[in-house]
Amino acid sequence: MEQPIEIQREDHTTHGAYTVALNGLEEKAELTWxxxxxxRVADHTYVPSSMRGKGIAGxxxxxxxxxxxxxGFTIVPQCSYVEAxxxxxxxWADVRAEIES
Numbered sequence: 001m002e003q004p005i006e007i008q009r010e011d012h013t014t015h016g017a018y019t020v021a022l023n024g025l026e027e028k029a030e031l032t033w034x035x036x037x038x039x040r041v042a043d044h045t046y047v048p049s050s051m052r053g054k055g056i057a058g059x060x061x062x063x064x065x066x067x068x069x070x071x072g073f074t075i076v077p078q079c080s081y082v083e084a085x086x087x088x089x090x091x092w093a094d095v096r097a098e099i100e101s
């Protein structure tokens with residue numbers, strides 16, 4: 001039976017993370033962010049090889065997007081995984097930060 005995926009949030013003034021730990025594994029999956037004004041820069045996503053293929057990285061991004069809508073911040077998808085997730089989900093455009101060139 002698959003373990004339920006429970007996301008933990010760490011929210012500090014300048015940075016934070018979304019993490020998932022599964023029983024029996026030392027390593028955690030994580031998505032980290034840095035504060036940038038009214039935005040959060042999603043700068044790193046990592047899922048240990050033993051946890052891959054369970055949709056965990058996608059659930060981490062889903063949690064970030066849900067929090068952005070609830071708390072009113074935008075997301076800068078600096079991490080390649082988060083950038084790809086935004087390309088797959090055009091309905092997230094409302095929480096994507098506008099990047100000035």
